[in-house]
Amino acid sequence: MNVPLLDLKAQYATIKNEIDKALVDCVDSQYFILGPQVKELEEKIAGYCGAKYAVGCASGSDALLLALMALGAGPGKAVVTTPFTFFATAGSIWRLGAKPVFVDIDPQTYNISPDLLKDLLDSKCTSSNGALVSPAGDEICAIMPVHLFGQCADMDAILEVTGKYDIPVVEDAAQAIGSEYKGKRAGTIGNLGCFSFFPSKNLGGFGDGGVVTTNDDKLEDLVRVLRTHGGRKKYFHDIVGMNSRLDTLQAAVILAKLPHLDDWNGTRAKHAAFYNDAFGGTKVATPFKTDDTNHIYNQYTVRVPDRDGLQAHLKENGVGNAIYYPLSLHMQNCFKDLGYAEGDMPESEKASNEVLSLPVYPELTEDMQRYVVETVLDHVGAG
Ligand SMILES: *Cc1c(COP(=O)(O)O)cnc(C)c1O
Secondary structure, eight states, rough: OOOOOOOOOHHHHHSSSHHHHHHHHHHHTTTTTOOOOHHHHHHHHHHTOOOSEEEEEEEEHHHHHHHHTTTTTTTEEEEEEEESSSSSSHHHHHTTTOOEEEEBOTTTTSOOHHHHHIIIIIIIIIEEEEEEEEETTTTEEEEEOOOOGGOOOOOOHHHHHHHHHHOOOEEEEETTOOOEETTTTSSSSEEEEEEHHHETTSOSSOOEEEEEEESSHHHHEEEEEEBBTTTTEEEEEEOOOOOOOHHHHHHHHHHHHHHGHHHHHHHHHHHHHHHHHHHHSSSSSSSOOOBBBOOOOSSSSEEEETTHHHHHHHHHHBBBOBOOOSSSSGGGGGGGGOOOOOTTHHHHHHHHHEEEEEEEOOOOHHHHHHHHHHHHHHOOOOO
């Protein structure tokens, strides 16, 4: 049997008519830039998340850039984030000329550790003119937790720490659309939320796309202006922005998919429960779920002793899998000037060596799930 890590064709087959109609309508209209579907999607995403506003943009990476630009990130500024995430989280900080400051993860949830965040801000940073200054001398302008794999970071604990210093919070919710933390949806708990419509996310377009959510009038206005070259009135610019609009075609696809999102997220959670059950009592460490959040399983990520051996075995037997993420961001070549060394983020480094993500997409059949379990246990052992 062959079980891919993700099967977008299988999803498309279930909603082909709805999607095709949406695409044809959009092509017929020839309204490709900021067409009515973009506005409709922004309203529906805001409604879905329970945010006051949503602003579409060209990708999840751009959503992060726009959010950070709106908060004034740039040279001389620092943004605190996790080293165990997709590259764009820290890449967006760097691209603006600001410096990422990494805080290690909680080994159970893989999300930024609020205790270590508190330790950094309380004990390793200094105050200067009402601002908090990082150990390297940069003013901290934002904290950016990531809701990794689809489970929210411990937002109350994070906000308790950041609230003390009045530092804004940007949620990287690229993997967490529809995930909840104590009844609030991801992306609406901090000051700004950033989502991606990359095809492999739980709500994926037919290409790149993203959205920024916020409840703050001023930030919404800034993000909206920044995504169209910073101009409020065409050809007149008080600030410099970028060209980062959400394509109307992408908005049309995502609008057609949005009504299915809760079902898909629920089915992923069912598949995860099936795996959790099947791996119970074995050496496969299943994902830890806190009581404060639901989990939408953008990835179903386990830890195993002989990870690389298991990966080779799965490959040989046709089970799709991936390592998210094989190298912690503080150890990336491009960030060597930040001065981090191996051993600085022990939990993140350990996770990089032990994690493996298995197929959990909604269209998996029960036979496929059984085959995944059997193939994993073949290698790891059933006891
Ligand atoms: C996918 C992802 C992004 C970037 O989204 P793109 O749409 O691919 O640019 C950012 N952060 C995280 C955690 C992601 O998973």
